[in-house]
Amino acid sequence: MNTQLAYNKQLENRSNNELKLAYKKSQLFNKLVNKEESIAVVGLGYVGLPLAVHMASKFKVLGFDINQEKILQLWNFQDPCKELSTEDFKNKDITFTATERSLGNAKLYIVAVPTPIDKYKMPYLEPLKSATAMVAKHLKKGDCIVFESTVFPGCTDEICVPILERISRLKLNEDFTVGYSPERINPGDKNHTFTKIKKIVSGSNNEALDLITSVYESVVEAGVHRAESIKVAEAAKVVENIQRDVNIGLMNELSQIFNALSINTKDVLKAAGTKWNFHNYFPGLVGGHCIGVDPYYLIDRAKKFNIRPQILETVRKTNEGMVDFIVKSIKKRLWIKKPKEKVTILVKGITFKEDVNDVRNSKVVDIIKQLKKNDFEVTVEDPQANPSEVLDHYGIELSSQKTYSKPFDVIIMAVNHKEYQCMDEVVTMLTPQGFLFDIRGTFKHLVPKHRYLTL
Numbered sequence: 001m002n003t004q005l006a007y008n009k010q011l012e013n014r015s016n017n018e019l020k021l022a023y024k025k026s027q028l029f030n031k032l033v034n035k036e037e038s039i040a041v042v043g044l045g046y047v048g049l050p051l052a053v054h055m056a057s058k059f060k061v062l063g064f065d066i067n068q069e070k071i072l073q074l075w076n077f078q079d080p081c082k083e084l085s086t087e088d089f090k091n092k093d094i095t096f097t098a099t100e101r102s103l104g105n106a107k108l109y110i111v112a113v114p115t116p117i118d119k120y121k122m123p124y125l126e127p128l129k130s131a132t133a134m135v136a137k138h139l140k141k142g143d144c145i146v147f148e149s150t151v152f153p154g155c156t157d158e159i160c161v162p163i164l165e166r167i168s169r170l171k172l173n174e175d176f177t178v179g180y181s182p183e184r185i186n187p188g189d190k191n192h193t194f195t196k197i198k199k200i201v202s203g204s205n206n207e208a209l210d211l212i213t214s215v216y217e218s219v220v221e222a223g224v225h226r227a228e229s230i231k232v233a234e235a236a237k238v239v240e241n242i243q244r245d246v247n248i249g250l251m252n253e254l255s256q257i258f259n260a261l262s263i264n265t266k267d268v269l270k271a272a273g274t275k276w277n278f279h280n281y282f283p284g285l286v287g288g289h290c291i292g293v294d295p296y297y298l299i300d301r302a303k304k305f306n307i308r309p310q311i312l313e314t315v316r317k318t319n320e321g322m323v324d325f326i327v328k329s330i331k332k333r334l335w336i337k338k339p340k341e342k343v344t345i346l347v348k349g350i351t352f353k354e355d356v357n358d359v360r361n362s363k364v365v366d367i368i369k370q371l372k373k374n375d376f377e378v379t380v381e382d383p384q385a386n387p388s389e390v391l392d393h394y395g396i397e398l399s400s401q402k403t404y405s406k407p408f409d410v411i412i413m414a415v416n417h418k419e420y421q422c423m424d425e426v427v428t429m430l431t432p433q434g435f436l437f438d439i440r441g442t443f444k445h446l447v448p449k450h451r452y453l454t455l
């Protein structure tokens with residue numbers, strides 16, 4: 001049986017409503033391709049903007065964000081996240097707007113708003129709920145909404161769909177459909193970019209899945225994986241980050257043990273890594289808004305079902321505890337070498353990871369705060385972070401100096417930005433008793449062993 005016949009047979013077996021919707025959907029993809037209809041991307045951050053711009057190479061796209069300042073920058077083809085260059089906006093059919101009513105023109109909506117945690121480390125869903133409500137106000141028969149924000153399994157069905165139905169007075173899978181397609185981009189990584197990462201897609205029914213598959217397949221060279229359900233796709237996303245959290249947590253625990261035993265963890269991992277099935281993970285700070293946040297979404301979900309996720313909770317505690325461990329290690333060393341004098345510390349890098357300008361949930365900030373609480377004189381620099389953003393968010397003034405007139409007692413190599421690849425002069429920036437704390441453990445060769453601390 002050829003594909004068209006098989007498809008017709010499949011359609012015959014479906015209910016009338018579904019049939020009507022399937023007809024509309026296949027039409028919708030064609031209309032999107034022919035630019036008779038458009039796609040709206042809601043939320044233009046690290047995830048939404050690259051997605052919108054790539055979609056705009058094939059489709060007519062409306063990029064919507066509530067942040068008007070961001071929209072002004074985008075009108076000038078400036079990406080505030082610095083992930084895209086001006087060149088990337090060229091020949092793209094995209095309009096940026098902060099005007100909500102423009103959303104009414106779209107037929108396919110993709111929502112990529114933040115899903116952080118609150119101060120109790122519980123999922124904070126207000127941005128997702130308000131973006132969903134905004135889309136709901138403009139929802140029309142035949143529309144499809146795809147969520148890309150990272151959530152717990154069940155969130156689309158239990159939180160988003162009821163908002164859409166209540167506000168639009170339309171019915172899921174009769175009047176509109178939904179889908180979920182988690183984002184896997186890795187900010188700062190110029191190799192694994194949007195088009196090169198396989199995309200997981202899912203839909204509320206087969207027609208939605210077909211439509212979403214076709215749309216993403218049009219722009220993602222690596223192709224798509226059709227998940228069995230929306231819940232499966234939601235769970236897959238959190239599991240990807242949880243697996244990293246757990247493995248980094250293991251390395252962090254090992255690094256504490258090896259520090260006590262005066263063994264260099266990186267040397268151990270290098271040796272162990274010669275076994276064919278040893279996985280490469282390294283100790284370090286787990287900040288940012290993915291690995292350090294997403295596990296809490298599943299932890300919360302598990303608890304609602306009376307399951308205590310002990311491994312996940314312990315790992316979070318271990319990884320969160322690395323700030324304390326680093327500060328204590330520095331203090332312990334200082335007590336031995338420099339009991340009473342005023343200690344000067346230079347922190348190199350403040351962003352949550354290397355080669356990004358994103359300072360949200362940076363654990364380096366927590367280290368700086370603790371060091372300052374101990375009355376140390378702390379100088380902070382970062383070649384990639386935005387100084388006014390750091391000042392506004394954290395009250396930390398970034399040093400703009402390239403060289404320093406006085407040496408430091410401690411230099412903390414906190415973030416391995418590309419600008420720090422050549423650090424040969426670091427030993428000359430230290431006092432005679434001074435030492436380097438190299439969080440990522442890559443500058444061992446620069447200072448004598450007795451002046452080198454790492455995880």
Ligand SMILES: NC(=O)c1ccc[n+]([C@@H]2O[C@H](COP(=O)([O-])OP(=O)(O)OC[C@H]3O[C@@H](n4cnc5c(N)ncnc54)[C@H](O)[C@@H]3O)[C@@H](O)[C@H]2O)c1
Pocket residue numbers: 042043044045046047048064065066067070112113114115127130131134148149150151182183184185186187289290
């Ligand atoms: N950043 C990453 O590396 C990454 C990777 C994979 C998945 N994710 C997930 O993707 C989602 C988005 O993350 P991000 O890093 O792009 O966030 P972000 O903070 O960089 O961007 C979110 C954007 O949404 C806008 N916004 C907030 N509320 C809005 C609303 N109601 N309507 C329209 N716009 C609104 C904000 O102004 C902001 O520009 C989150 O769920 C995150 O967990 C992020």
